Amino acid sequence: MGIHSIRMPDIGEGIAEAEIAEWLVAPGETVREDDPLVAVMTDKATVEIPSPVTGKLVWQAGQPGDVLAVGAELVRLEVDGAGNVAADASEVEAPPRDAPPEPAEEMPAEEKPAGKDPSEDAPPPAPPAPAPKAPPLPAAAAAPLRPAGEKPLAAPSVRARARDAGVDLRLLRGSGPAGRITHDDLEAFIASGGLPAPAGPRPDETVEEIRVIGLRRKIAERMEAANRVPHITIVEELDATALEALRARMNAAAKGPRLTPLAFIARAVVAALRDQPMLNAHYDAEAGLIRRFGGVHLGLAAQTPAGLMVPVLRHAEARDLRDIAAEIARLAQAAKDGTARREELTGSTITITSLGALGAIATTPILNVPEMAIVGVNRLTTRPHWTGSAFEPRQMMNLSCSFDHRVIDGWDAAVFVARLKELLETPALIFVEG
CATH class of the missing domain: 3.30.559.10 (Chloramphenicol acetyltransferase-like domain)
Structure with missing residues (x-):
């Protein structure tokens, strides 16, 4: 098996670069000769770039919205035969853009010197006692809705803050799953002077970032x-x-x-x-x-x-x-x-x-x-x-x-x-x- 590299072609009309508009295949998929690989956008129009060979996609250059120069490497395909990438260049392949980083190799806690160490026969020291853990929170999806008079749902940290502030959590309406009281609910209650949170619409503080790409x-x-x-x-x-x-x-x-x-x-x-x-x-x-x-x-x-x-x-x-x-x-x-x-x-x-x-x-x-x-x-x-x-x-x-x-x-x-x-x-x- 070999690696075949495909570069951004010269689309003509003096185009020096093109923007990736949409990937038409994903890493791991097999493409046939003349199958479209990617749609790229120039100042003029959107153009589909076909594959000149049959193979499996193992690497792609970027994500939609990225701009590549003509001649830049676009994709790599694993093909039958030698391919067109040198062996030393194909041994270390660039990972896909979205691939998670490989976990670092665990190092020993202590380096042991060469030769026999008398302390090797000694029993290993007892591990330090683990720090106390907070009790696990009940799963939000499994928590039933709280009927009147029942203990309100809240995380231990929220309960601790409420105790320090002298707030009775039974007076709060929770906005979390199954009515769970969150830190934001508690802060809003305190900021309001101890008044219960209103039951009507709540302010929407979300901010969505939308990347401007393509057309x-x-x-x-x-x-x-x-x-x-x-x-x-x-x-x-x-x-x-x-x-x-x-x-x-x-x-x-x-x-x-x-x-x-x-x-x-x-x-x-x-x-x-x-x-x-x-x-x-x-x-x-x-x-x-x-x-x-x-x-x-x-x-x-x-x-x-x-x-x-x-x-x-x-x-x-x-x-x-x-x-x-x-x-x-x-x-x-x-x-x-x-x-x-x-x-x-x-x-x-x-x-x-x-x-x-x-x-x-x-x-x-x-x-x-x-x-x-x-x-x-x-x-x-x-x-x-x-x-x-x-x-x-x-x-x-x-x-x-x-x-x-x-x-x-x-x-x-x-x-x-x-x-x-x-x-x-x-x-x-x-x-x-x-």
Whole structure:
């Protein structure tokens, strides 16, 4: 048998390190060639790393949340044959991260000198008398509930403290198993001036530490990077009554994917970018470059059980309305199921974010850097609207759009938002080419 070492592979796209997202096998388990060993997360997506050989996992490099550099040792497998680890290196294997330390070897109480010692025939000295032990406490699980008048359940140390403080334990309500009185119960009784502990809810002093790893860590890093970008946010109200009437009519008239407001907004963003192509771009501050894209690759912020993800609708400029609607539905489902491919989660040039029915009146979207614009869609609701002669109930919606103010002036941002408003309030314009 030999030991085969597997190292963190080069995942590509200049990735120098990856975070362990989930171990797919445990130490002691046997894996076959091409079976996935571990899921690792990069800045782009989660990737499963398969085993190139068949063997038994005997060592793994870390736990979920640990970050390993490309080329670092990832796992060791026990395989048939010589393996690829030198014999001297495999003799002392690193223990698994969670393995308990080996117990230290017991040393003799006294070192005996070489040769015959006359005292060897003497009887050994009597061992010191053991210290008196406190009487064992009754098992909490076996202790019955204390009926009225029975001696309260408490540890000897609690009883001793109560005697010293002059406290009658019969006056206390215990919070431990089977009503056992704890040190905290006694301290609370003394602190209250001798009043019985209240029977109602007790203060919860627990503190839980939750490690930020995986997708949540990546989201935090992206948000921190975006926070260093000066944003300008414009909130505009629009009348979506005509848009909703058209959408309902189109859904009733034809079969196929259901048209949502998001599909119309996506089509309107494509149309508005024809007049403001500089917004369909990335800004590389280190290189001092703006990379403007001809194709519109719409990022669609989607909430998933794992956290916020942004699948990408590619080449929206080349799709019709129903194709856009179908692709939005497919990408959203793939993100929620965790089946979105790596290329479906990268490469967006401008992002749309919407909280749907939960959306507020207005939001302040954070840029999906290095993009230079993001369109936020707020809740659609019926509100009174002044038509110039009277108030009428209209279906109203607010757009909240944020821009990278380092390279996008307020005027250009306002022109883009005004164009979106025009297109969505007169939805026939969305279908006008050129």
